[in-house]
Amino acid sequence: MNIVIIGAGNVGYHLAIALQAKGYNLVQVYSRSQATLAPLIAALPNIATTTQLSQLATADVYLIAVKDDSIETVANQIIVPPNSIVAHTSGTVLVDVLQKHTHYGIFYPLQTMRQNQTVDWQQVPFCIHANTLQTQQILFGIAQTLSPKVYLLNDHQRQMLHLTAVMVNNFANHLFVMAHQILSNNQLPFDLLKPLILETAQKVQTQTPESVQTGPAVRHDTQTIERHLQLLQTYPDSYTQLYQLFTKMIVNY
Amino acid sequence: MNIVIIGAGNVGYHLAIALQAKGYNLVQVYSRSQATLAPLIAALPNIATTTQLSQLATADVYLIAVKDDSIETVANQIIVPPNSIVAHTSGTVLVDVLQKHTHYGIFYPLQTMRQNQTVDWQQVPFCIHANTLQTQQILFGIAQTLSPKVYLLNDHQRQMLHLTAVMVNNFANHLFVMAHQILSNNQLPFDLLKPLILETAQKVQTQTPESVQTGPAVRHDTQTIERHLQLLQTYPDSYTQLYQLFTKMIVNY
Numbered sequence: 435m436n437i438v439i440i441g442a443g444n445v446g447y448h449l450a451i452a453l454q455a456k457g458y459n460l461v462q463v464y465s466r467s468q469a470t471l472a473p474l475i476a477a478l479p480n481i482a483t484t485t486q487l488s489q490l491a492t493a494d495v496y497l498i499a500v501k502d503d504s505i506e507t508v509a510n511q512i513i514v515p516p517n518s519i520v521a522h523t524s525g526t527v528l529v530d531v532l533q534k535h536t537h538y539g540i541f542y543p544l545q546t547m548r549q550n551q552t553v554d555w556q557q558v559p560f561c562i563h564a565n566t567l568q569t570q571q572i573l574f575g576i577a578q579t580l581s582p583k584v585y586l587l588n589d590h591q592r593q594m595l596h597l598t599a600v601m602v603n604n605f606a607n608h609l610f611v612m613a614h615q616i617l618s619n620n621q622l623p624f625d626l627l628k629p630l631i632l633e634t635a636q637k638v639q640t641q642t643p644e645s646v647q648t649g650p651a652v653r654h655d656t657q658t659i660e661r662h663l664q665l666l667q668t669y670p671d672s673y674t675q676l677y678q679l680f681t682k683m684i685v686n687y
Numbered sequence: 688m689n690i691v692i693i694g695a696g697n698v699g700y701h702l703a704i705a706l707q708a709k710g711y712n713l714v715q716v717y718s719r720s721q722a723t724l725a726p727l728i729a730a731l732p733n734i735a736t737t738t739q740l741s742q743l744a745t746a747d748v749y750l751i752a753v754k755d756d757s758i759e760t761v762a763n764q765i766i767v768p769p770n771s772i773v774a775h776t777s778g779t780v781l782v783d784v785l786q787k788h789t790h791y792g793i794f795y796p797l798q799t800m801r802q803n804q805t806v807d808w809q810q811v812p813f814c815i816h817a818n819t820l821q822t823q824q825i826l827f828g829i830a831q832t833l834s835p836k837v838y839l840l841n842d843h844q845r846q847m848l849h850l851t852a853v854m855v856n857n858f859a860n861h862l863f864v865m866a867h868q869i870l871s872n873n874q875l876p877f878d879l880l881k882p883l884i885l886e887t888a889q890k891v892q893t894q895t896p897e898s899v900q901t902g903p904a905v906r907h908d909t910q911t912i913e914r915h916l917q918l919l920q921t922y923p924d925s926y927t928q929l930y931q932l933f934t935k936m937i938v939n940y
Contacts, residue, residue, distance in 0.1 A: 601930075602880050603883050616851050649857030676936070
């Protein structure tokens with residue numbers, strides 16, 4: 435199967451390397467800028483690249499891995515063979531932005547990726563959706579060669595999943611940032627929290643998060659909650675707001 | 688060294704088993720109720736127990752592992768030999784509540800413990816503090832036989848650490864609860880998020896949380912943020928408030 439990847443950012447970069455490694459014929463990678471292509475060329479020296487959308491190679495599948503707000507523009511600009519599939523890799527953009535094409539769908543890997551880090555594809559869930567049965571089967575098949583965790587999700591499900599991914603990744607990480615800052619202010623190393631952070635994530639791998647909730651809020655330990663709010667008084671108001679909001683939500687749950 | 692543990696809840700239970708396994712002479716475990724002692728007696732059939740504080744055995748070290756708001760009462764009630772050490776295991780209670788005694792301190796293991804789960808003590812940081820050098824050395828030494836991660840923290844540092852532990856454990860877990868609920872409402876399995884949750888925790892083991900922060904807020908991706916807020920409209924207001932608060936904090940950071 436011949437594949438063209440459009441976009442050489444984090445997702446395009448890692449998909450290109452992974453698909454090539456799995457034996458797909460990666461005929462071309464597009465990026466608007468030569469600079470963005472450089473790391474990929476360093477990783478795959480024989481890869482064909484272009485910076486012109488008008489010069490896309492012929493392929494069976496075109497994977498659009500550009501920024502969310504460029505997907506629609508790119509999709510409308512490209513001209514592909516009538517039997518080819520066009521899919522994008524975004525968690526939030528609706529599938530209909532690809533409707534100019536005959537065969538289109540979603541090929542969304544749910545993981546934060548950075549170019550300087552390897553991706554453990556076995557652990558990456560793929561979310562697939564398509565406008566025809568055959569397109570869905572083909573996209574599903576490609577995903578399955580990369581990961582055992584492949585799911586069929588409609589637009590709304592994928593958007594809700596992306597929202598929850600922001601919560602458990604971005605928001606949880608910001609809690610770590612806040613904790614890091616508080617510890618630093620008190621001459622304490624972040625190392626102190628690392629085992630607890632890992633254990634918190636490990637627990638919900640085999641148990642529901644509801645069943646492992648602990649802490650002063652769930653115990654209705656008003657004394658500790660009041661003490662914590664006092665300790666936060668020298669920090670920005672948002673710290674107190676966040677503490678109170680979480681406490682209220684955990685108590686109400 | 689002879690040790691008495693006062694309290695057979697989660698911390699007392701696990702400390703008793705671990706200290707016994709490390710060769711300490713665990714002369715007695717106290718709990719207010721026989722029922723609380725039952726799991727420990729099942730785990731350590733030869734253990735001496737009592738439900739009467741007035742019948743505490745003689746020991747070198749008394750570890751108070753009762754609920755936070757009972758520590759002061761228990762500490763004032765017990766009578767121990769003048770050379771013995773009294774320490775409590777709480778993350779928030781001040782060390783001074785033990786000042787009736789000659790040698791006293793803190794022996795705080797930073798981890799959430801549950802009786803039905805084994806504790807990997809090698810990964811548990813211990814926070815030690817004491818009113819005399821020798822007491823500190825003895826408590827430090829006991830902790831060190833259980834874990835390589837032993838720290839000396841004063842009251843304020845320990846309280847701040849406990850506060851951050853609530854953030855990265857209890858609050859992060861509540862994010863998982865919210866995500867679980869949203870996924871369930873959309874007929875999606877929580878399994879989808881498990882790899883991301885684990886990866887989020889693993890990343891900050893070797894990198895600072897600041898350096899791995901990703902997501903729409905850090906990218907100032909207003910379009911995605913607005914879409915997420917729309918998706919949350921059918922959920923309680925607190926979901927929206929939390930999303931907005933985190934977004935504001937990440938943007939401002």
